[in-house]
Each structure stands twice: as C-alpha cells, then as structure tokens.
Amino acid sequence: MAPPVTAAKELLARLVAFDTTSHKSNIPLIRFVEDYLGQHGVESVRVPTADGEKASLFATIGPAGAGGIALSGHTDVVPVTGQSWDTDPFTLTERDGMLYGRGACDMKGYLACVLAMVPELKTRKLATPIHIAFSYDEEVGCTGVRPMVAELGKTLPLPRVVFVGEPTTMAVVDAHKGPMRWSVNVTGRASHSALPHLGVNAVTYAGLLLGELTRIEEELKEREPDPRFDPPYTTLQVTQIDGGNASNIVPAACWFGWEIRRLPGFDGVDVDQRVRRFAQERCTAPMQRTAPESGVSIDLTNAVPPFQADATSGAVPLALKLAEQNATFAVCYATEASLFQDGGAPSVVCGPGEIAQAHTPNEFVAIAELEKCLAFLGRLAEWAEG
Ligand SMILES: [Zn+2]
Numbered sequence: 001m002a003p004p005v006t007a008a009k010e011l012l013a014r015l016v017a018f019d020t021t022s023h024k025s026n027i028p029l030i031r032f033v034e035d036y037l038g039q040h041g042v043e044s045v046r047v048p049t050a051d052g053e054k055a056s057l058f059a060t061i062g063p064a065g066a067g068g069i070a071l072s073g074h075t076d077v078v079p080v081t082g083q084s085w086d087t088d089p090f091t092l093t094e095r096d097g098m099l100y101g102r103g104a105c106d107m108k109g110y111l112a113c114v115l116a117m118v119p120e121l122k123t124r125k126l127a128t129p130i131h132i133a134f135s136y137d138e139e140v141g142c143t144g145v146r147p148m149v150a151e152l153g154k155t156l157p158l159p160r161v162v163f164v165g166e167p168t169t170m171a172v173v174d175a176h177k178g179p180m181r182w183s184v185n186v187t188g189r190a191s192h193s194a195l196p197h198l199g200v201n202a203v204t205y206a207g208l209l210l211g212e213l214t215r216i217e218e219e220l221k222e223r224e225p226d227p228r229f230d231p232p233y234t235t236l237q238v239t240q241i242d243g244g245n246a247s248n249i250v251p252a253a254c255w256f257g258w259e260i261r262r263l264p265g266f267d268g269v270d271v272d273q274r275v276r277r278f279a280q281e282r283c284t285a286p287m288q289r290t291a292p293e294s295g296v297s298i299d300l301t302n303a304v305p306p307f308q309a310d311a312t313s314g315a316v317p318l319a320l321k322l323a324e325q326n327a328t329f330a331v332c333y334a335t336e337a338s339l340f341q342d343g344g345a346p347s348v349v350c351g352p353g354e355i356a357q358a359h360t361p362n363e364f365v366a367i368a369e370l371e372k373c374l375a376f377l378g379r380l381a382e383w384a385e386g
Helices: 005-017 027-039 104-116 118-123 145-151 202-222 269-290 315-323 337-342 367-385
Strands: 044-048 055-061 069-074 093-095 098-100 130-135 161-164 172-176 178-187 235-243 253-262 295-303 328-331 347-349 364-366
Touching (some): 005 104, 005 367, 027 044, 027 055, 055 118, 104 118, 104 130, 104 364, 104 367, 130 367, 145 337, 172 337, 202 253
Parallel strands (some): 069 161, 161 347, 172 328
Antiparallel strands (some): 098 364, 178 253
C-alpha cells in the first residue's frame, strides 16, 4: 500500500519552504532530509562541495551492496526573480487540487513522494535495495550530481537502475537531448566613432560570428531528423548578448552566449571546431592586423550528454511495468539521467507533474500527480521484496 498523499503534501510543504535557488546553499534542506531519514532509521551520506555550502545526499534502504534501484532528484530550484506570483513561492498553497510553490513540480514533488515512501519501505523485507540520491545545481547545467556519480561503484553502491523523477506526468522517458553551451568574448579596440579606422569594432565581428551560427542552425535542421523529438533536429540558439558602452564609441568588447541541444548520437565536436575555425580566420586574424591585442575567445561552459536509455539494461521494461504503461517518450529538456547512465547506472526519467509548469510563475503540481507517483513507488516496493 502506498502511503497517504497527506504525508507527501506535508513533506512537500517543508521542502518548498527551503529557498534552494541554485545560487544558494541547499544545506538546510539536506539537514532536514538527513533528520527525517534518521528518524526512520536510515543512514545517509553527504557528497559535499569543497566549501561545504552544498551537498548531494545518498541513502540506502534494504540490503547493502551493489545493485538496487536509485530514486534520484535535484534539490535546487530556478529563481523567482522577475516573476509575478499570486502566492508566496516558498509557501506551499493548495487550491482546486493543485499545490503551488517554487519547485512543487520541478522537482520537490517527486522528492516528497520518495521521502513519504520511506516508512513503508522500512516495513518491507526488501530483497533489492532502494537508494535515495538527491543532488544540487541541476538547474545550472547538471553540475552538482557529477561528484556523486563519480562515487558510484566506489564509496557508494552502483545502482542497477536509476529512476530520475523529473516531471513527465509519470510517463516513461527513455531519451532526451543534450545541451552544450559556449561563452564568446570578442575583444576589439575602442576609438571615437568618427575615427573607426583607428579602432576594431567588437560588435561588428560578433555579428559575423552570429551570421555563421545562423547558417549552422539552418544546416542542423537539414540533417537526418529523429521524429521522436519535437523539434526533430539539433537546435542552435544565441541566448544572451552584451556589447558597447556609448553611442559615439567604437565598441571594444562584445560578449554573447549560445547553445546547441543535441540529438542522441550527435556529439557537437564538429560544430565547436567549425565555429572556432571561423572565429580565427574571419575575425581574430583581420582584427589583429589593426590591433594585436584584439581577438575572439570561445569557452565551452557546459555540456550535458544526450540521453538514450540502454536498451539491454532492463531499466525501461521495469519502469513501464511500474508505471503500468506500454510506450516510451523522448523529450527536448536535459536531465541527470545521461550522467548516471554514462557513470554506469542505466537510467529512465519518470516523475510527477508537467514540464510546462516547471520554471514558471505560479508553478504547481496536481495532487493527482503525486498520487500516481506514490502508486508507482508502492509497486516498486512490492517488486523490490520479490
Ligand atoms: Zn528539474
């Protein structure tokens, strides 16, 4: 039997009340989870950052040793800055069957369901261990989970399957795209805009690069489509730009950020090399003829691998059985699933709530979604006894 949804709602209210926006410490929330697990006789291990300001948490219920099923989620949330909320984002508010709050959907609703299952799991004689793996800094490029993944099979047991509970309305997601992000600094030379021949215009050269990126974006659309995804191709977007200081100065600096979201099987190395080559030949070389100190620097700032579930692992059939479904889906947003899988733990994405509600003002999760998730976890508990 799954625990009553009341327990999950109460836990969700506690979790939402911790402001775990990615740039803040998640330690108060981690301490709360440690205490809660401790009250139920479950020990947990932190994987902290070097300064101790943040930590992942790993715990095992059932027999020790390798294998087992990990229930994974991130504790951080996106900022509420600039968003207009009808309620306090850090006070869980129930209205018409929905629970409103920052992270209610992405993804503290799942964490609450997992924690609500702990008393039930403790009463079972589990043959297969159930692990809890909570991370941080997912929303800033899936960076926080990586040190924990690095410990799997070393100081932490390597799970046989990881269920990543990102919001999918409890559908089984076996593939997602993988973002790759760059930061580009164009350095020119300032001059009076009446004497542009004495300067090097950083914005103009950035514009040449943007033109090349637009050509690449169009070419990516022409590659072999993968109809499971919408859109069915690798996308490219310039997402941020900043340059120039005054209307009468040739700008000495321009910065912009861009990304691609790769289909599974697309590593992006050719795109990276093409942009660097273009920058060298068409920007840096001519810029330096006027100003030797000028040029373009390109930094790859983040990459999360695309995800395609391992067809031989058994993770997908198990997820389908527990979700009582017979079809899998592919999504365009990234999750930690590909990092777990690349770390040796086959993964599937399946969690309560709709991704459309994530990151928005008035984010919510339907209580019915939490009930579906608890039923899934209840079936997992039964399966793990067998
Ligand atoms: Zn998320």
